[in-house]
Amino acid sequence: MVSKKPICIIMCEAWTRFLDLGGWADTWFAKYGFIFNIAIRPGVLVQIKIYKRNGRKERVCITAESYGQTYLLDPDIPSYKNQDIALLEAALEIMKVPKDLYLEINIYSEMPKGAGTGTSAAVTTALIGALDRLTYGRLAPHEVAERAHKVETEILKLQCGIQDQLCSVFGGINFIEMTDYPRSIVSQIALPKEIFWELERRLLLFYLGNAHSSSEIHQLVIKRLEDSGADNPILQGLRKCACDAKDALYEGQLKKFGKIMIKNNELQRALHPQLISTKADQIFKLAQEFKAYGWDVNGAGGNGGSVTIFCSPDDSTKRKLIDVVEKMGGGIQYIPTNIPRDCLRVWQAKF
Known part of the structure; x- marks a missing residue:
């Protein structure tokens, strides 16, 4: 039987x-590129209660608290049949859970499912970061991101960029x-406090009410980009947006930064009109009426997901925009x- 008190409790937040x-x-298919992104809360919190197994048949119990689902898993025998837990199974497989331990894993996030904000990558990095505490040695943040990326691309054979895992750690x-x-160099953009605070205050995230999902549209875009090669003019434009956004922030040019957001959004539309949904465009129209500086869909776009608005400096106008949307x-x-x-935050809970 599992003892009532765990040996320890490991926490990880991505x-x-x-x-x-x-x-x-x-x-x-892009082969090389430049990407700008911003990490945010709500993130993903993983808690692992660790017990001696003491002959128990089960090895891992995972509760996805946000969705009210619980699963019993054997890390040595992943099935990969249930898409809801395939990422979790693959993370357990790649981290080699010690056989003498029984784990109760709780995963929680306040981010809506399918928001297009890299939540699945954050789940994987948080789980890998926590599981890393069970064995000798420690993974550096970029190593956690690399393993999380391998989970999706090498084990599950999914289409997956590199930015979500890197941002999450x-x-x-x-x-x-x-x-x-997938080799990359990550540079953190250090800004004056006033600029950082303005971004934190004025960047608004709106969930569109239904989950983003890979679709036929995304497959068409991927095929088009694969056929046209890494120097496709739209890809070149997207790369330039990332570079220009970095430069605009270093210069403190917030209006310029907002215009770059809009340009990035229109380049995604040029890949396929349906990457920008009707709901997203309705919100962008309202944002324009409320004199927002910029707007953009998050992630790969398409039906569902979320958008980011860079609102005007006036705080009451920001609140009115939120209310209207x-x-x-x-x-x-x-x-x-x-x-x-x-x-990535990893620590042991204190009793």
Whole structure:
């Protein structure tokens, strides 16, 4: 029987992200690229209660608290049949859970499912970061990101860029140079406090009311980019947006930064008109009416997911915009965020 008191409790917190400029240029078919993104809370929190197994048949119990689901898993015999837990099974497999331990794993996030904010990558990095504490040695943040990326691309054979995993472990505001997929250099953008605070105050995240999902549209875009090669003019434009965004922030040019957001959004539209949904465009129209500086869809776009708005400096106007957008209905909701400056957080809970 499992003892009532765990040997220890391991915690790990990883970040989600928004405002990914240069997206689509972090993929295998892009080969190289520049990406700008910002880590945010709400992130993903993983808690592992560790017990001696003491002859118990089960080895891992995972509870996805946000969705009210619990699963019993054997790390040595992953099935990969259930898409809801395939990422978790692959993370357990790659981390080699000690056979003499029984784990109770709880995964929690306040980010809506399918928001297009890299939540699945944050789940994987947080789980790998916590599981790393069970064995000798420690993974550096970039090594956690590399393993999380391998989970999706090598074990599960999924289409996957590199930016989500990197942002989830490094936190802050990031400029990523992908030198040769999947190799990359991550530079954190250090800004004056006033600029950082303005971004944190004025960048608004809106969930569109339904989950983003890979679709036929995304497959068409991937095929088009694969056929046209790494120097496709739209990919080149997206790369330039990431570089220009970095430069604008270093210069303190916030209006310029907002215009770059809009340009990035229109380049995604040029990949395929349906990457920018009707709901997203309705919100962008309202944002323009409320004199917002910029807007952009998060992630790969398409039906569902979320958008980021860079609102005007006036705080009351910001609150009016939030109110009007939420009154659109259809499940649209404002999600309060802040920008964590820490790397992946891993620690042992204190009794």
